[in-house]
Amino acid sequence: MPNERDPRVTRVGSLKANENDLRVIGVPRRRVDARAKVTGQTRFADDIFLPRMAFCKLLRSPHPHARIRRIDTSRAVAHPGVYLVLTGKDVPIQYGILPVSQDEQALCVDHVRHVGDPVAAVIAREELTAFEALDLIDVDYEILTTISNPEEALATSAPRIHEYGEEGNIHKLVALEFGNVEEGFAEADEIFEDTFFFQGNTHLPIEQHASVAIKDPDGKLTIWSSTQTPHYLHRALAKVLEMPAAHIRVIATPNGGGFGGKSDPFNHEIVVAKAALMLDRPVKICLTREEVFYCHRGRHPILMKFKTGVKKDGAITGMHLQTLIDGGAYGSYGVASTFYAGALQTTTYHVPRYRYQGCRTFTNKPPCGPKRGHGTPQPRFGQEVQLDKIAERLKIDPANLRLHIVESPNAVTANFFRLGTVNLSECIRRVVEVSGWKDKFRKLPEGRGVGLACSAYLTGAGLPIYWNKMPHSGVQLKFDRCGGVSIFCGATEIGQGSDDVLAGIVAQVLGIDPFDIRLFTGDTDLGPVDLGSYSSRVTLMAGNAALQAAERGKAIIAEGVAEKLEVPKERLSFADKRVFDSVAPEKGVSFEEAVCIAEARFGTIGTVGSYTPPKSPALYKGGGVGPSPTYSYSAAVVEVEVNPVTGWVTVPRIWIAHDIGCALNPTLARGQVEGSVYMGLGEALMEEQEFRRLPKKLSHALVHKFPSILEYKSPTSLDMPEVITELIEEPDPQGPFGAKEVGQGPLLPIMPAVANAVYDAVGVRIDEIPITPEKIMKALAEKKAGREPRFGPSHFPRINWPEALRVPPPWEGGDGNAVNDVPRRTRRVSKKEKVLTS
Amino acid sequence: MMRLPLFEFRAPRTLEEAARILDAERANAMPLAGGTDLLPNMKRRQQVPRMLMSLRHIEILNRVALHDSGSRLGACVTLSEIAADRRFRNGLTALAQAASLVATPQIRNMATLGGNICLDTRCNYYDQSYEWRKSINFCLKKDGTTCWVAPSSRKCVAVSSTDTGPALMALGARVRLVSRSGEREVLLSDLYNNDGIDFIKRRPDEILAEVSLDNLHGWKSTYWKLRRRGSFDFPVLSVAAAVSLSGNNTVEDARIVVGSAACRPLAAMEAAKSLLGRPLNQQAIEEAAALAARIAKPLDNTDFDMTWRKRVTAEFVTYALRELRGDDVRAERESFTRCAFE
Amino acid sequence: MLPIESQKTSQIRFMLNGEETDVSFAPYKTLLEILREDLGHTGTKHGCELGECGACAVLLDGKPVLSCLVLALECGGKQVLTVEGLGEDGGLHPLQDAFADLGAAQCGYCTPAILVTAKALLDQNPHPTRDQIREAISGNLCRCTGYLQIFEAVEAAMLKIAGQKTSAT
Incomplete structure (x- = not known):
C-alpha cells in the first residue's frame, strides 16, 4: 500500500528533476525492519532469555545527598536464591560519557548524590528474590545538605556534590562573545529584555532500559543492551572492567524508543557485565519505570535571560543570552548541553553580534543530559517568543519579520558555524500559506489564536565526543554470489529508521531491492564504528559511509560487467536488480550474475566506506559544540483554543514545514516530523520532570514528584491534534542524496508556537514551559487587574561570570580563534582536565 | 519488571463461600475483582494481603437488571459493559459517562463497578513504590507517621478518586454488603467516610455485592471529569449532578456531588437545596455553583494546582446544570474529555 | 518473609493463539510474566507493569486487557490472543x-x-x-x-x- 499520494504530506522542491533514476530513494516504502516490528519479533534487550540466566536488581539510595559509612551485605548474601551481591568497591573506576566529566561510578563507593543513585546490586535466580534481598542490605549513611535547585547550588559552596567543576556546586561556566554586543545595543532602535523558564522533562521511551551480559565460551564479554551508543558503552566497559576493548562485544539491541535517554553508558550495564564475568552465567537487568526516571539524562531545566537589540525593520543588531542550568547530580553530556544552549541562536536569523554566558550547576537530582534537541529547545523557546513580542511592538507580522532576517545559505555565522542549504524562508512561506495565517493571525475570535515559530538543528555533531581524527561512521559491504548484499555498520536502530537509511541508500546505488539486503548493525564485533544514534547524525554520516561503500562496490562490479559485455563502464546502469547498457537496456545481466562476473574477475568482493565531517571554522574553545555538516530548518503554525475562564487549552491543528534536503523514505520522514510535533506538544503543555523538597525542618528528602508513566503526562491518542506536514526538498550537497536531518528539528518550533498562539488567543504571555491552564488563568487574572498580562520568571540571579572569550565574527575579520585565549593548536590540557580524563 | 508479592489465592463460586473465607481470614484477605487498582498497589507494596480472593467466578455478581421499578447492578459488572450499554441514559447518564471516562479502554474491560466504588484513596505521596516511600520515611497512610500533604494534620488526606462513586451518589444509589453474619443495604453516601485511610465503611469481612438504584424516571443526570489527558488519568476533580424537573422546568429535586476534592465524594447539599423550586436560570446556576465550590477542598496531592482545581469546581457545576436544563455544551465537554459521549 | 524459593508452582491450561497450552509457573505471576518468561512469547511488551502505558495489552476472550494486571491463575480455560497469533496462514494480518x-x-x-x-x-x-x-x-x-x-x-x-x-x- 504505497502512500505516494499521501494527502497529509506535501513535498516541495527540486528533487523530482531526476526522479526517474530514483527507484528507492524518495519513494514511500515499507521499512526494512517493519515485518519484525509488526509481528513482535524484533528482539529488544529484555526479550533475550538465555539458559542459566540470573536476574539483577539494584539497591538505590533513599537519600538525596549522603556519605556511605558502611555497607553490610551479609544478610542478602545468605538469602536463598541469591548468587552474588556487589558493592561500589567491586567496580570503583569512574566513567562518564564526556572525557571532561568522568564522574560516575557503577555503584557509589562513598557518596550518593540523588535519590536513586545505586549503591549495591543483588544477582539472584529469580528477579523477585533479588528484589526481596535488596531489603536485607544494611547501609549506614551520613546525611549531607540537600541541594535542590540552581539557586541553592550557587549559594552553597559546601558540601560539594562533586570535587571538580568551577567552584562549589557550579559545574561549568561558559562565556563567549562574538563581536562587541554593547555596540550592537547602541545601534538598536529598540531593546528587549525577557526572562524565560523551561522546565525539565524526560524521554519516556516505552521500553525500559535493559541489558543482558554473558561470559563467552572463550572468556570474553558480550553484552546486549538498549543503548543508542554501543561504541561509547564499549569504551566505558573497557575502562571500568579493566579489560582489553577487543575482548568486549557490545550489541545494541533495537531500542524501544531512545530520544537521547539511552545515549550514556549506564551503571546497570556495567554491573551486569561485571556480574556475568564473576558468575560465568548470563545476567539480565530490566529497569522498572521508576528506575528509568532515575537514569533520566533528560531536558535540563533552564532559566534564561535574552537581551536583544533590533532596528525598526526587525533586523537584529546584537543579542545577549544568559542561562542558568540545573544539571542534576552528574556531568553526563552537561558540558556539551551548556554550550548547546548558547550555540544555535545564530543559525536561523542573522545575528551580527552575540554574547553567551551559561552556567550549569550540580543539584541532588537525577542527572540531566541530551533529549531530542539537546540543549537547544529551551533557548529556542525564549528566542522565538521574544521575536513574537518584538514583532508586535514593531507592528510587523511575525512571519514577515522572520522572513526579513533569515540567515543566508552557506553563511558562516557570528560564532563560526558554516551553514549549508537554508530553506527557512520557504518553510515560513509554506506554513503561512497552508495554515491560512493571514486570515487568522489577530483575526480569530477571543479564545482562539494562532502562533508561529521557527528553528534550526544540526545534521550530526561535527565533532566526536572524545578527541580523535578517525571517521565518525564506517560501513562494510559484503557482496554475495547469490546477489545478496550484507551491510555491516555500528549504527543503531532506535526506531528512527537507521537500518532503513542504510539499506535504502545501498539498494538505490546498486539497483537492488532493500529487502535483498541483510543488515548487521549496532554490533561492535561485526561492524565498523559508528558513533551512535545521537545528534541526528545517522542519515548523513552513516548514510554517506554507506553511499561510499556502495559506490565502490558498484565500480568493481561495473568494471567486471563492462569487460564481459564489452560496454564502456560509464554506460552501465544499475536498476531493477539488473546491470545493463543504458543505451541498449536489453543488453545486460542480472545483479546476481554481475556479482559472479566481478568475483570471478577480482576475487571476493567487499568494500568499505567511511565519513568524516568537514573541518569547522570555529577554532575557539567551545567551538566544538554546534558545528555540523549542515542544518535542518523548520517552521510551524499552531492553532489553539483557550477557555477564557479556566485557561484550559485545546490544540486542534498544527502546520509544519521542514527543510529536509531529501526525504530518503518519505513515509519515515513524515513519521519523524509528526513524532517530533507530538513530543514537542507534550513538552509545551504537560510534560514535567518535577521534584518535591519536603519541609526542610522535618526532612532532608528531595524526591521525584511522580516517577511513573501515569503521572508523567505523555499525550494520548485523544490529545493529538491534526498535523499538516510539508517537506521542503532542496538537496544539500553534504547529505547522501541531499538528505538532512528530520528526527529532532521539527520538535523545536512547537513550544514557542504554542506560547505565541496562546497570546494571540487570549492576550497573555506564558514565558514558561510547560504552558498549563493554571498559569494561563493566573496571567488572565493579572490582565484583568490591569497588570502585565504575563506568567513567567521575573528575575535572573547574579552570577560571577568569567571574562568572555572574545571571538571577532567573520565580517570583522575574525579567523575563528578567540583574541584573548591561546589558539587551539597549541593549547595544553590543564592539570585538572588530565586528572578527569585519565 | 515490577512483581507481585507472594499471596495465597482463592476463587469461590458462590457469595456464601466467599463470605465464609473472608470471615475466616478477616483483614488478611482482600477481595479481588478487576485487579486494576489492587494489583498495582500490591506491586508497589502499598497493600500486601496474605490472601487474594477472586470475586470473578461468582456468577451473581455479574448480573445487570434494569427495570422500571429500579435497577440492580452486580459488583463485578465491568465498566465497559456499563459504558457501552445504551440503556444507561437520562436518569442513568451520569453513571455511563463516569464509567466511560475511567482510565483506558483496556482497563475498563477489566475494572468493575464494585472495584471503582471501593477504589483506594490516592495521593502523590502514597501511590509510589516501596523504595520511593522509604525515601520520604513513608507517610501516615502506610508505614509512616507524617502526612506530607499537611504535616500538621493528624488525619490522612488521600483523595477519593472514584469516578462512579460521585455519579452513583448523585443517583441516590444504595449498596448491598454481604457477610457471613448477614447482609445490609446502605446509601452509598453513607458508605464513604472523609478520612484517607478509613475512607469506606465496608468491614473487612464484607463483600460489596450489588448496587441498587430507584426508578429515576423524570430525572436527568450528568458527570463532568477533570484530568490532564483524554485517557489514563484519575479524576482530580469531578462533578456529578442529577435533577428532576417539573413541566415548567422548575427543579423538583436535585443532587450535586463533588468528587476528588476530599477523602470521599462530597454531596453539595446546600447547592442542591438552593435549586429547589426554581427554574435553572443563570442566577440559580451561579448561586449553586458558588455554593458547591465552597465545599471543595482540594489539596496539593494530585495532578494540577489545588487552587485552580477549586476554581474549576464552580465552572463544572455551571456546565453540568446548563447541560441538564438543555443547553448544548458538547463543545465544552469535548474540550475537557477530548472525546464525544454518544 | 517467605522466600520465593519455597513456593510451589501452579498449573493452568488455556488456549494461547488458538493452541491448547499447559503451563506451570510461580503463582505470583501475571499473564504478562508467564507469556514472556514461561511460554517464550516475548511479542507482548511491558513499559510499567502497573497498567499505565498499555504496552502489554492482549486479547482475553476477545477483549483487550492489560496482561500485567491479570493473574495467570485466573486464565485457566481462557482464550488469549497475542501478536504472535495475529497472522493468518503464515502471512500477515x-x-x-x-x-x-x-x-x-x-x-x-x-x-x-x-x-x-x-x-x-x-x-x-x-x-x-x-x-x-x-x-x-x-x-x-x-x-x-x-x-x-x-x-x-x-x-x-x-x-x-x-x-x-x-x-x-
Whole structure:
C-alpha cells in the first residue's frame, strides 16, 4: 500500500528533476525492519532469555545527598536464591560519557548524590528474590545538605556534590562573545529584555532500559543492551572492567524508543557485565519505570535571560543570552548541553553580534543530559517568543519579520558555524500559506489564536565526543554470489529508521531491492564504528559511509560487467536488480550474475566506506559544540483554543514545514516530523520532570514528584491534534542524496508556537514551559487587574561570570580563534582536565 | 519488571463461600475483582494481603437488571459493559459517562463497578513504590507517621478518586454488603467516610455485592471529569449532578456531588437545596455553583494546582446544570474529555 | 518473609493463539510474566507493569486487557490472543501489513499491543470512524509516531478487510 499520494504530506522542491533514476530513494516504502516490528519479533534487550540466566536488581539510595559509612551485605548474601551481591568497591573506576566529566561510578563507593543513585546490586535466580534481598542490605549513611535547585547550588559552596567543576556546586561556566554586543545595543532602535523558564522533562521511551551480559565460551564479554551508543558503552566497559576493548562485544539491541535517554553508558550495564564475568552465567537487568526516571539524562531545566537589540525593520543588531542550568547530580553530556544552549541562536536569523554566558550547576537530582534537541529547545523557546513580542511592538507580522532576517545559505555565522542549504524562508512561506495565517493571525475570535515559530538543528555533531581524527561512521559491504548484499555498520536502530537509511541508500546505488539486503548493525564485533544514534547524525554520516561503500562496490562490479559485455563502464546502469547498457537496456545481466562476473574477475568482493565531517571554522574553545555538516530548518503554525475562564487549552491543528534536503523514505520522514510535533506538544503543555523538597525542618528528602508513566503526562491518542506536514526538498550537497536531518528539528518550533498562539488567543504571555491552564488563568487574572498580562520568571540571579572569550565574527575579520585565549593548536590540557580524563 | 508479592489465592463460586473465607481470614484477605487498582498497589507494596480472593467466578455478581421499578447492578459488572450499554441514559447518564471516562479502554474491560466504588484513596505521596516511600520515611497512610500533604494534620488526606462513586451518589444509589453474619443495604453516601485511610465503611469481612438504584424516571443526570489527558488519568476533580424537573422546568429535586476534592465524594447539599423550586436560570446556576465550590477542598496531592482545581469546581457545576436544563455544551465537554459521549 | 524459593508452582491450561497450552509457573505471576518468561512469547511488551502505558495489552476472550494486571491463575480455560497469533496462514494480518506499509511502527515497542487492540476494534466494529479508532487505542501510549500514521493504518486495514469480505461473498 504505497502512500505516494499521501494527502497529509506535501513535498516541495527540486528533487523530482531526476526522479526517474530514483527507484528507492524518495519513494514511500515499507521499512526494512517493519515485518519484525509488526509481528513482535524484533528482539529488544529484555526479550533475550538465555539458559542459566540470573536476574539483577539494584539497591538505590533513599537519600538525596549522603556519605556511605558502611555497607553490610551479609544478610542478602545468605538469602536463598541469591548468587552474588556487589558493592561500589567491586567496580570503583569512574566513567562518564564526556572525557571532561568522568564522574560516575557503577555503584557509589562513598557518596550518593540523588535519590536513586545505586549503591549495591543483588544477582539472584529469580528477579523477585533479588528484589526481596535488596531489603536485607544494611547501609549506614551520613546525611549531607540537600541541594535542590540552581539557586541553592550557587549559594552553597559546601558540601560539594562533586570535587571538580568551577567552584562549589557550579559545574561549568561558559562565556563567549562574538563581536562587541554593547555596540550592537547602541545601534538598536529598540531593546528587549525577557526572562524565560523551561522546565525539565524526560524521554519516556516505552521500553525500559535493559541489558543482558554473558561470559563467552572463550572468556570474553558480550553484552546486549538498549543503548543508542554501543561504541561509547564499549569504551566505558573497557575502562571500568579493566579489560582489553577487543575482548568486549557490545550489541545494541533495537531500542524501544531512545530520544537521547539511552545515549550514556549506564551503571546497570556495567554491573551486569561485571556480574556475568564473576558468575560465568548470563545476567539480565530490566529497569522498572521508576528506575528509568532515575537514569533520566533528560531536558535540563533552564532559566534564561535574552537581551536583544533590533532596528525598526526587525533586523537584529546584537543579542545577549544568559542561562542558568540545573544539571542534576552528574556531568553526563552537561558540558556539551551548556554550550548547546548558547550555540544555535545564530543559525536561523542573522545575528551580527552575540554574547553567551551559561552556567550549569550540580543539584541532588537525577542527572540531566541530551533529549531530542539537546540543549537547544529551551533557548529556542525564549528566542522565538521574544521575536513574537518584538514583532508586535514593531507592528510587523511575525512571519514577515522572520522572513526579513533569515540567515543566508552557506553563511558562516557570528560564532563560526558554516551553514549549508537554508530553506527557512520557504518553510515560513509554506506554513503561512497552508495554515491560512493571514486570515487568522489577530483575526480569530477571543479564545482562539494562532502562533508561529521557527528553528534550526544540526545534521550530526561535527565533532566526536572524545578527541580523535578517525571517521565518525564506517560501513562494510559484503557482496554475495547469490546477489545478496550484507551491510555491516555500528549504527543503531532506535526506531528512527537507521537500518532503513542504510539499506535504502545501498539498494538505490546498486539497483537492488532493500529487502535483498541483510543488515548487521549496532554490533561492535561485526561492524565498523559508528558513533551512535545521537545528534541526528545517522542519515548523513552513516548514510554517506554507506553511499561510499556502495559506490565502490558498484565500480568493481561495473568494471567486471563492462569487460564481459564489452560496454564502456560509464554506460552501465544499475536498476531493477539488473546491470545493463543504458543505451541498449536489453543488453545486460542480472545483479546476481554481475556479482559472479566481478568475483570471478577480482576475487571476493567487499568494500568499505567511511565519513568524516568537514573541518569547522570555529577554532575557539567551545567551538566544538554546534558545528555540523549542515542544518535542518523548520517552521510551524499552531492553532489553539483557550477557555477564557479556566485557561484550559485545546490544540486542534498544527502546520509544519521542514527543510529536509531529501526525504530518503518519505513515509519515515513524515513519521519523524509528526513524532517530533507530538513530543514537542507534550513538552509545551504537560510534560514535567518535577521534584518535591519536603519541609526542610522535618526532612532532608528531595524526591521525584511522580516517577511513573501515569503521572508523567505523555499525550494520548485523544490529545493529538491534526498535523499538516510539508517537506521542503532542496538537496544539500553534504547529505547522501541531499538528505538532512528530520528526527529532532521539527520538535523545536512547537513550544514557542504554542506560547505565541496562546497570546494571540487570549492576550497573555506564558514565558514558561510547560504552558498549563493554571498559569494561563493566573496571567488572565493579572490582565484583568490591569497588570502585565504575563506568567513567567521575573528575575535572573547574579552570577560571577568569567571574562568572555572574545571571538571577532567573520565580517570583522575574525579567523575563528578567540583574541584573548591561546589558539587551539597549541593549547595544553590543564592539570585538572588530565586528572578527569585519565 | 515490577512483581507481585507472594499471596495465597482463592476463587469461590458462590457469595456464601466467599463470605465464609473472608470471615475466616478477616483483614488478611482482600477481595479481588478487576485487579486494576489492587494489583498495582500490591506491586508497589502499598497493600500486601496474605490472601487474594477472586470475586470473578461468582456468577451473581455479574448480573445487570434494569427495570422500571429500579435497577440492580452486580459488583463485578465491568465498566465497559456499563459504558457501552445504551440503556444507561437520562436518569442513568451520569453513571455511563463516569464509567466511560475511567482510565483506558483496556482497563475498563477489566475494572468493575464494585472495584471503582471501593477504589483506594490516592495521593502523590502514597501511590509510589516501596523504595520511593522509604525515601520520604513513608507517610501516615502506610508505614509512616507524617502526612506530607499537611504535616500538621493528624488525619490522612488521600483523595477519593472514584469516578462512579460521585455519579452513583448523585443517583441516590444504595449498596448491598454481604457477610457471613448477614447482609445490609446502605446509601452509598453513607458508605464513604472523609478520612484517607478509613475512607469506606465496608468491614473487612464484607463483600460489596450489588448496587441498587430507584426508578429515576423524570430525572436527568450528568458527570463532568477533570484530568490532564483524554485517557489514563484519575479524576482530580469531578462533578456529578442529577435533577428532576417539573413541566415548567422548575427543579423538583436535585443532587450535586463533588468528587476528588476530599477523602470521599462530597454531596453539595446546600447547592442542591438552593435549586429547589426554581427554574435553572443563570442566577440559580451561579448561586449553586458558588455554593458547591465552597465545599471543595482540594489539596496539593494530585495532578494540577489545588487552587485552580477549586476554581474549576464552580465552572463544572455551571456546565453540568446548563447541560441538564438543555443547553448544548458538547463543545465544552469535548474540550475537557477530548472525546464525544454518544 | 517467605522466600520465593519455597513456593510451589501452579498449573493452568488455556488456549494461547488458538493452541491448547499447559503451563506451570510461580503463582505470583501475571499473564504478562508467564507469556514472556514461561511460554517464550516475548511479542507482548511491558513499559510499567502497573497498567499505565498499555504496552502489554492482549486479547482475553476477545477483549483487550492489560496482561500485567491479570493473574495467570485466573486464565485457566481462557482464550488469549497475542501478536504472535495475529497472522493468518503464515502471512500477515491486514493490520500488520498496513502498519508495516504506512509507518505505524517506528521503534515497534508499543506496536504489538496496539495491533491486538485494533483487531478487537475491527472485530467488533468493522467500520469505525477516526474518532472511534482514536478512542479505541487511547489506552496505548506511543512515544514515536504521534499516532496519526497508526490511525491511517487501522483505516487502511479496515478497507482491506472489508474488501476481502465483499470479494468472498
